[in-house]
Amino acid sequence: xxxxxxxxxxxxxxxxxPSYRKELxxxxxxxxxxxxxxxxxxxxxxxxxxxxxxxxxxLNHTGSHKLNNALGQALLAKRMGKQRIIAETGAGQHGxxxxxxxxxxxxxxxxxxxxxxxxxxxxNVQRMELLxxxxxxxxxxxxxxxxxTSAAIRDWVTNVQSTHYVIGSVxxxxxxxxxxxxxxxxxxxxxxxxxxxxxxxLPARVVACVGGGSNAIGTFTAFLADEQVELVGVEAGGEGxxxxxxxxxxxxxxxxxxxxxxxxxxxxxxxxxxxxAHSISAGLDYPGAxxxxxxxxxxxxxxxxxxxxxxxxxxxxxxxxxxxxxxxxETAHALAWVxxxxxxxxxxxxxxxxxxxxxxxxxxxx
Amino acid sequence: xxxxxxxxxARIAEAFARTSKRAALMPYLMAGYPTLEESVRIGEACVQAxxxxxxxxxxxxxxxxxGPVIHAAGTRAxxxxxxxxxxxxxxxxxxxxxxxxxxxxxxxxxxxxxxxFVERLARTGAxxxxxxxLPLGEAPEVGEACAKHGMALVGLVAPxxxxxxxxxxxxxxxxxxxxxxxxxxxxxxxxxxERFSEIVSRAKASTEVPVAVGFGxxxxxxxxxxxxxGADGVIVGTRLVRAAGxxxxxxxxxxxxxxxLAAGLAPTDQRSAS
Numbered sequence: 001x002x003x004x005x006x007x008x009x010x011x012x013x014x015x016x017x018p019s020y021r022k023e024l025x026x027x028x029x030x031x032x033x034x035x036x037x038x039x040x041x042x043x044x045x046x047x048x049x050x051x052x053x054x055x056x057x058x059l060n061h062t063g064s065h066k067l068n069n070a071l072g073q074a075l076l077a078k079r080m081g082k083q084r085i086i087a088e089t090g091a092g093q094h095g096x097x098x099x100x101x102x103x104x105x106x107x108x109x110x111x112x113x114x115x116x117x118x119x120x121x122x123x124n125v126q127r128m129e130l131l132x133x134x135x136x137x138x139x140x141x142x143x144x145x146x147x148x149t150s151a152a153i154r155d156w157v158t159n160v161q162s163t164h165y166v167i168g169s170v171x172x173x174x175x176x177x178x179x180x181x182x183x184x185x186x187x188x189x190x191x192x193x194x195x196x197x198x199x200x201x202l203p204a205r206v207v208a209c210v211g212g213g214s215n216a217i218g219t220f221t222a223f224l225a226d227e228q229v230e231l232v233g234v235e236a237g238g239e240g241x242x243x244x245x246x247x248x249x250x251x252x253x254x255x256x257x258x259x260x261x262x263x264x265x266x267x268x269x270x271x272x273x274x275x276x277a278h279s280i281s282a283g284l285d286y287p288g289a290x291x292x293x294x295x296x297x298x299x300x301x302x303x304x305x306x307x308x309x310x311x312x313x314x315x316x317x318x319x320x321x322x323x324x325x326x327x328x329x330e331t332a333h334a335l336a337w338v339x340x341x342x343x344x345x346x347x348x349x350x351x352x353x354x355x356x357x358x359x360x361x362x363x364x365x366x
Numbered sequence: 367x368x369x370x371x372x373x374x375x376a377r378i379a380e381a382f383a384r385t386s387k388r389a390a391l392m393p394y395l396m397a398g399y400p401t402l403e404e405s406v407r408i409g410e411a412c413v414q415a416x417x418x419x420x421x422x423x424x425x426x427x428x429x430x431x432x433g434p435v436i437h438a439a440g441t442r443a444x445x446x447x448x449x450x451x452x453x454x455x456x457x458x459x460x461x462x463x464x465x466x467x468x469x470x471x472x473x474x475x476x477x478x479x480x481x482x483f484v485e486r487l488a489r490t491g492a493x494x495x496x497x498x499x500l501p502l503g504e505a506p507e508v509g510e511a512c513a514k515h516g517m518a519l520v521g522l523v524a525p526x527x528x529x530x531x532x533x534x535x536x537x538x539x540x541x542x543x544x545x546x547x548x549x550x551x552x553x554x555x556x557x558x559x560e561r562f563s564e565i566v567s568r569a570k571a572s573t574e575v576p577v578a579v580g581f582g583x584x585x586x587x588x589x590x591x592x593x594x595x596g597a598d599g600v601i602v603g604t605r606l607v608r609a610a611g612x613x614x615x616x617x618x619x620x621x622x623x624x625x626x627l628a629a630g631l632a633p634t635d636q637r638s639a640s
Contacts, residue, residue: 002526140437146428153430158548160526258473258499259428271450272477274427 003160008175010080015182020075027071031104032061034068034186038194038348043322044335050344053203054325054351055191057215064328064353065187065215066097070166072183074101077164084108084163088152090117090145090211091283091330092124093353094168099133109133112151114143117282120361142276145211145286149260169212170290173261177217177290184218191348192222204345205230208352209334210250210304211284213293215352220302230303233293234334236279237306247277247284250297250304257288264291280309281329281358311336316355316362328353329362373516374493377465378541381418382576382598387631389593390418392578393624394469394603395610397422397456398448399439404616409460411621412606416628420460421496421580421601424453424470431471431498435604439611450474454490461491467520467541469496475508484511494518494541502535509538520544523572525565536572542599545569546581547592562595570596586630593631602627 014020028034037056045052057065070087077085085107089095095111102109111128115137118125128135141147149171156165170177170184188206195203206223208216210233223229238246246252249265257266259274267275267287277287296302307315312329315336320326327335331352338347355362372380382390393412397405409420423432425440425448432440457466468487475483475497487495495517500508502521512519518541523532525548536543547565562579569577579592580601589600606620613619 002528002531005528140434141427141441150428150430154433255477258471258476260430261499266473268473268477270477272471272474273444274473 003156004173004175006080007179010076011175011179014076014079020079024072024075028068028186032067032071033059035190035194036060038191038198040198041323044319047322048339048344048347050346051199052338052347052349053195054349055187055219057187057350057352058325058327058354062093062097062100063356064093064097065184065218065350066094066168067100068186068218069168069180069183069214070094070097070101073164073166073179074098074105074107077107077166078105080164082162082164084110084159085166086110086112086152086155086163087166087168088112088145088148089168090114090148090285091281091328092117092121092128092357093283093328095133095135096124096127096131098166099128099131102133103131110155111135112138112148112155114145114148115139116143117145117148121282121357122360124357144282146274146277153260169214170217170292171212171260171262171288177262177292180214181217181221181292184214185221187215187218187350188220188222191219195348199346201346202226202229203348205232206348207232207234207334207338208350209234209284209330210289210293211236211247211286211330212288213290215350217290217292219350220296224301231296231301232337233302233304234337235289235304235306236277236281236284236333237308237311238278238280240308241306244275245278246306247279247286248306249287250289250293251306256294259288262291264294265289265297280312281333283328283330284333305337307333307336311340313362313365315339316358325351326355327351328355329358331355374465374488375516375518375540377493378419378467378518381465382542385418387416387418387628388633389597389631390576390578390599391416391589391624391628391631392419392421392599392601393417393606393620394421394423394601395620396425396436396439396443396607397453398425398443398446399607399610400442400616401446402448402452402456405456406459407617408610408620409456410463411617412624413460413463415621415624417464417624419465419467419599421467421469421603422453422457422460424450424468424474426471426474429471433604435608439607454486457487457492458490461493465493466491467494467496467518468492469498472497472500475500480505480507481511484508484515484517488515488517492517494520496520496522496544498522502531502538512540522546523569524548532568532572536569539573539575542576542578543569543573544601545577545579545597547579547583548581559591559595562592562597566592566595566597586626589627590630600627600631
């Protein structure tokens with residue numbers, strides 16, 4: 001609790017400090033490669049029968065939007081005098097981003113990752129180790145993102161004086177969901193300006209995949225006040241939301257629950273045991289979702305839908321051939337939903353990450 | 367007054383007041399580990415060996431406040447079929463002998479509704495409730511429901527708790543103040559002693575109820591040091607869960623460790639006589 005208060009105070013101070021903002025912006029530009037393009041996908045638009053824009057977070061350094069948050073938090077940790085960084089990771093993208101930033105800033109880095117995820121995302125494990133991070137496999141429960149997050153929280157509680165926990169999504173106790181949103185909103189802020197410049201109008205629909213929900217919040221935030229813009233979050237339907245094997249707590253609805261220090265949509269049984277999520281994509285394989293998403297759903301500002309493993313895989317392949325872009329399996333969920341919509345005017349999709357990490361997993365299925 | 371007519375809070379107070387040891391001994395056990403039946407036997411063995419109160423853990427899918435040993439025990443208990451009805455039967459079986467304080471994560475308290483949860487717990491004869499992941503002030507309805515049913519809602523403080531929060535928690539806690547003594551790697555005896563005395567005196571200054579020290583206490587020496595530092599109670603968990611997991615006779619093994627801990631807490635004249 002005192003650590004959270006300290007973090008909130010440090011973030012409030014940093015956010016308003018021009019020197020922090022300047023250093024972050026420079027690194028986002030020169031190290032990260034921002035602004036990322038907002039690309040009118042040629043053949044995808046043709047196929048959809050309307051303009052489809054892709055916000056190319058896959059072209060961000062390390063291949064996903066995760067760097068935006070990792071850079072901001074690592075700089076914050078430096079300000080707070082903490083030299084040791086820990087992180088959890090599912091698909092490995094947040095772990096790679098954090099390991100990369102720690103190499104850049106000369107900080108110690110420990111990444112917690114479920115044993116199951118170290119298997120299906122082996123190339124990212126190798127990347128993190130090459131970057132000098134220690135990858136600690138977590139062998140508890142389903143051995144995926146939920147357990148990795150718990151392990152990171154335990155480490156933080158034990159080593160809070162020396163350590164900053166770089167949480168990778170808009171989950172966890174306050175102030176994390178707000179902190180991560182603030183650092184990811186650059187996605188939507190850029191895309192909104194880019195679209196207005198290119199098209200002279202706002203998108204009719206903004207679509208992003210939702211695991212914990214950081215790329216979605218990062219994209220949605222800029223459009224919250226534009227009431228005519230529809231916001232759609234695409235969750236992992238896994239083997240189908242009529243089964244228990246999915247990762248779509250927002251879509252399915254049900255009772256709110258408490259997981260990892262926040263109250264939000266959670267997959268749980270009658271007695272309150274958190275149940276295991278399932279998704280072909282490690283980054284969406286999480287039984288909770290950020291509290292801001294639950295709020296957007298309940299207020300009616302955003303809606304949430306689910307796409308199955310099979311549909312996401314088909315979109316993964318289709319977008320590779322249509323556009324010459326191999327999307328992350330997580331992102332493929334958002335693309336699958338867009339491809340399945342017969343109607344629409346102008347879609348903006350957050351292409352949250354690249355899919356190289358998923359090749360072995362996808363090829364093994366074919 | 368018989369146990370059945372006293373409130374849970376009063377039974378806890380009495381257990382701390384009447385212990386013959388230097389500090390009350392509160393073993394922790396995981397309900398349903400290794401099985402529901404065996405966990406009742408383990409609890410009975412604890413009582414036989416000198417437990418003054420029992421902290422009963424509810425197995426949970428995501429026990430953030432617990433280390434790997436207790437987490438693994440909870441996972442095993444759930445795999446063996448432990449559910450809330452079974453856990454409450456364990457509480458009921460032990461509550462006649464000693465005050466039972468349930469340690470339950472917040473999501474399970476909220477799932478059936480706070481009032482329904484507390485009422486059901488109170489009916490077993492349990493005396494108190496610890497919700498380790500519920501910060502003070504987040505959900506006043508839990509404290510209200512506990513007060514209504516005579517249950518003690520026990521607050522937790524850690525060495526990192528700020529003085530302002532310590533004062534607030536010390537004031538609002540009921541039954542006792544659960545004082546976490548996060549002991550890192552096993553240090554020098556002197557260091558540990560100093561640490562206990564600092565932690566305990568800080569906690570005692572904040573509250574009028576007994577102060578019980580837990581987390582990281584595993585040996586009779588550490589238990590005695592905590593008592594010598596002024597703790598009114600000593601909570602031992604992981605050491606006992608490990609004993610239960612390592613033995614063919616979990617109840618016997620746990621009972622033996624509890625007896626050693628009780629001896630460590632016995633007043634000096636009794637120890638020298640034995």
